[in-house]
Amino acid sequence: MKFLTKTRRLNRSLGGDIFLFSILLIFGFFSAYPLIMTASNAFKPLDELFLFPPRLLPRNLTLENFRDLSELIGNSWVPFSRYFFNTILITSIGTIGHVIIASMAAFPLAKYKFPGRAIFFTLVVYSLMFAPQVTATPNYIIISGIGLIDTPSAIILPAIASSLGLYLMKQFMSQIPDELIESAKIDGASEYRIFFQIVMPLVKPAWLTLIILLFQRLWTTDGGNFIFSEELKPVSYALRQIAQGTIERAGTIAAVAFIMMIVPVTFFILSQSKVVETFSHSGMK
Amino acid sequence: MESNVNATPILSKKELLWKNIKKSKHYYVLMAPYAILFLTFTIVPVIMSLGISFSYFNLLEPPRFIGLDNYIKLFLEDDVFIIALRNTLILAVVTGPVSYLMAFVFAWLINELGPKLRSFLTLVFYAPSISGNAFLMWLLIFSGDVHGYANAFLIRYGFIDNPLQWLKDPDYMLLVIIIVQLWLSLGVSFLAFIAGLQSVDRTLYEAGAVDGIKNRWQELWFITLPSMKPQLMFGAVMQITTSLAIAAVSMQLVGFPSVQYAGHTIVTHLIDFGTVRYDLGYASAIATVLFLIMISTNLIVRQVLRKVGN
Numbered sequence: 001m002k003f004l005t006k007t008r009r010l011n012r013s014l015g016g017d018i019f020l021f022s023i024l025l026i027f028g029f030f031s032a033y034p035l036i037m038t039a040s041n042a043f044k045p046l047d048e049l050f051l052f053p054p055r056l057l058p059r060n061l062t063l064e065n066f067r068d069l070s071e072l073i074g075n076s077w078v079p080f081s082r083y084f085f086n087t088i089l090i091t092s093i094g095t096i097g098h099v100i101i102a103s104m105a106a107f108p109l110a111k112y113k114f115p116g117r118a119i120f121f122t123l124v125v126y127s128l129m130f131a132p133q134v135t136a137t138p139n140y141i142i143i144s145g146i147g148l149i150d151t152p153s154a155i156i157l158p159a160i161a162s163s164l165g166l167y168l169m170k171q172f173m174s175q176i177p178d179e180l181i182e183s184a185k186i187d188g189a190s191e192y193r194i195f196f197q198i199v200m201p202l203v204k205p206a207w208l209t210l211i212i213l214l215f216q217r218l219w220t221t222d223g224g225n226f227i228f229s230e231e232l233k234p235v236s237y238a239l240r241q242i243a244q245g246t247i248e249r250a251g252t253i254a255a256v257a258f259i260m261m262i263v264p265v266t267f268f269i270l271s272q273s274k275v276v277e278t279f280s281h282s283g284m285k
Numbered sequence: 286m287e288s289n290v291n292a293t294p295i296l297s298k299k300e301l302l303w304k305n306i307k308k309s310k311h312y313y314v315l316m317a318p319y320a321i322l323f324l325t326f327t328i329v330p331v332i333m334s335l336g337i338s339f340s341y342f343n344l345l346e347p348p349r350f351i352g353l354d355n356y357i358k359l360f361l362e363d364d365v366f367i368i369a370l371r372n373t374l375i376l377a378v379v380t381g382p383v384s385y386l387m388a389f390v391f392a393w394l395i396n397e398l399g400p401k402l403r404s405f406l407t408l409v410f411y412a413p414s415i416s417g418n419a420f421l422m423w424l425l426i427f428s429g430d431v432h433g434y435a436n437a438f439l440i441r442y443g444f445i446d447n448p449l450q451w452l453k454d455p456d457y458m459l460l461v462i463i464i465v466q467l468w469l470s471l472g473v474s475f476l477a478f479i480a481g482l483q484s485v486d487r488t489l490y491e492a493g494a495v496d497g498i499k500n501r502w503q504e505l506w507f508i509t510l511p512s513m514k515p516q517l518m519f520g521a522v523m524q525i526t527t528s529l530a531i532a533a534v535s536m537q538l539v540g541f542p543s544v545q546y547a548g549h550t551i552v553t554h555l556i557d558f559g560t561v562r563y564d565l566g567y568a569s570a571i572a573t574v575l576f577l578i579m580i581s582t583n584l585i586v587r588q589v590l591r592k593v594g595n
Contacts, residue, residue, distance in 0.1 A: 011490075011500050012397075024394045024406065027387075031468065032409050034422040041425075050432040053441075105319035114309035115302055120320065127327050128522050129583040131530030133552045134576045135330035137559045137568045138337065141344075142325060161322035164473070191311040212415070213473070220417040225560050236417070250425060260417035265408075268415060272404055279473070280480035283515020284522065 038261060041254035042066070049250050065251035072242045072252065083235040086152065090234060091218040094156045098214045099207050102166040103173075107195050109166075110173035111181060121170070125284070127163040140225060154226035155234075159218055165210040171281040172206040173199060205274035212275060216264045236260065331576065338569035348566065355570035366571070368546045369554040372459060373529060376550065377582075379463050381528035384470035388520060391471065392478035393505065407479055414472040423465045423538060427451035455547030458539045462548055465534050470527065474520030481516030485509055514590075521586055529579050532556065551575045 036056060041049055042065055044058040073080040108114065109121050139158060148154040176199060184194050222237035239256040268275070296304065306313075338355055342348035359366050395406045413419070426434045429450040436448040451457045485508070493508050510517070532552035535541075539548035542557070551571060559568035 011494060011498060011504050013500065016501060020394050020397075024391065027391065028406060028409050031413060031471070034426065034468065035412055035416060035419055037425075038416075038419045038422045041422075053438075054434055101318045101322070105316040108309075108312035108315050112309070112312055114312050115305050117312075120316070123328060124323070126580070127323075129526055130331075130576050130579040131526050131552070133530055133532065133555060134572045134579070135327060135334060136555070137565050137572060138330035138333035139326055140559075141333070141337075141565070142330065157322055158326040161319065161326050163323065163327065166319060166323075191315065195315065216415045216417065240418070253421065257417070257419045257421055261412075261419040264415040264417065265412050268411065269408060272407065276407070276476055276480045276483070278480070279477045279516075280484040282473075282477045282480065282519045284518040285515065 035261065038254055038257050041251065042258035044251065044254075046251050049254075065255040068252050069242065069255045073238075078230050078233075078238075080235075080238065082231055083233060083238040086232055087219065087221075087234040087236065090152050090155050090221065091215060093152070094159045094218045095211045095214045097156065097160045098162060098165055099210050101160055102162070102210060103169050103200060103203065103207075104195065106166055106169035106173050107199055108191075110170045111176070111178070111199075124163045124166055124170075128167060132158075143226060149226060150228050150232065152227075152232065155218065155221055155223065159214055162214060162217075165213060168209055168213075168278060168282055169203065169206050171283070172203055172278050175281055176202055205277045208271040208274045209278040212264070212267055212271060215267065219264060220260060334569045334572045334576070336569075337566055338573045340566045342565040342569075343563050344565060351566070355567050356574075358567070359570055359574065365546050365549060366551075366554055369549045369551050372546075372548065373531070373550045373552075375459060376462060376466065376531050377525075377528040380466045380470060380531070381524055384467055384528065385474070385520060385524045387467065388471050388475040388524070389478050389517070392475055392482055393509070395479065396482040407476075410471045411475060413469050414475075418537075420465055420469055420534060421537060423461070423468075424452070427461050427538070429453060452539050453544050455543075455545045458543060458548040461538060462531065462535050465538060466528075466531055469534065470524070472523065472527070474523040477516045477520050477523075478513070481513040482509065485512045510593075514593075518587065518590055521590055522583055525583050525586060526579060529575070529582065551578075 037054065040056060040058055043061050043063070044055075045060055045062045045064055048055065048058060048060065109117060143149060143154045143158075148157070180198060181194055184198050189197070220236050221234055222240060223233050227233055239260065242252060242256065337348060339350060339352060340348035341351050341354075391406075391410050395403050395410075398406065428434075428436070429448060429452060431437060431440065431448050433448065433451070435451060436445070439445045440448065449457060451461050489508050489512065490504060493504060498504050498507060530552050531550050535543065535548040535550055535553055536556075541553060543549060552575070555568055555571045555575065558564045558571060
């Protein structure tokens, strides 16, 4: 261990260290400031919100904003729990479906050679090169053609087919030793058993990565043009309606933003090391 | 493998392929659910978009073929599109390379720290990109009245006398979008760089020191960068695609449409025609142009990156 740290210190000058870490400090502050302010504003009384210089921490900690929020929620036409239910439904089915379906496809792509494999994977890589907005219009036509408009599936199905997840999963699976799969085959296991009982448990870090990437996308969805019925709308839509308005609602807006941000961030804190591990195999040729 | 005396000794190409396909049927079964969804929601839409772009289509009547009219209108008559194109390119040229560099430099610096501090700072830099609507905090920072944090700060220290209309004055809109977009931009490529740096073979650094590498810059250039090429390639794809698709930040901060279209981008133009005006043929023409810009930028940058260090 000591030996390692010693070699890492090789070629490092003190001046360079100080210079570079002050850069890190300044930008770290720049990065964290709006998030800290969001969190702290959520707990500030209205009169403290507009103080200058803005306080990083509230002087009189209050839950006023959350109370206002719940009052506004109580007045909403559709029970608020319904919005929450919709978001949880979309997010859980979407992420679980994505992890299973993308992994199923990633396994043969990573481990076997068969006709069509190269061209399929090339299409996946190309699809990383354009943003989903490009296909928004035909997607709308297709989704309405299948009759999915105004159902949660309109959000869930396209998300399941997200290509970044498949790409990362395939890259991660590529590092599983072939011998492991070969020996299972010799023992008479079918492809499906190999996949579910050997490969899937080995790629747990990649599950977490796929979950977090899709989770943040689905957790914040507002239903877009696809969901019209009020009782099917996700919570992000409802919270945005509440937060809409001018500066007087700044406290409520902060409370809403705090709720929406704390869930994915907590999830990332808990799974960080596994997620980073996945990305060490993300490389592209 | 199989030796059947009655069969032709050499299988024709077609037969061989068919045999291969049959042998691989389990793989196709495993891939089927994803492949069906991927084709339906990604590949078919790209082809459809190209087709619809040659038509007039409003969802109510069947599409009517009009040749290149949409494209002609787009480039010769639609002044707003030209503004959108200009804004998109400015935003991409600034946020693309800058965010890429930031992602790498921060990952590189963080990598020098101990494990605890490293994971803390990874969180600090990555959190904005997964924080949902927290970027709306910037509305308060750039608010046009004296209460906006930016204005209050600049007035207090005497840089300006009157509050600036950050979100309404066309002179500042792009600047605001750039700042917020950069703040949001340390996403998956940043994680890829962190991971890539951790997996560089440590013995290379020792060997490098023996071979006469004198400082961290030489180490970075001769050892670290070449060993991380695959991650750098992946990060480039992610940053290029994001930087050409800026829309949400613009719409939520400077409005949709923004004053004098100063924050309008190709994607907001696309949203305008696709979901507000329901001129789907025209929207598809915009989407096709955007698609071509994104793919060609990616391929060009990939070629360039491949050459680096060779």
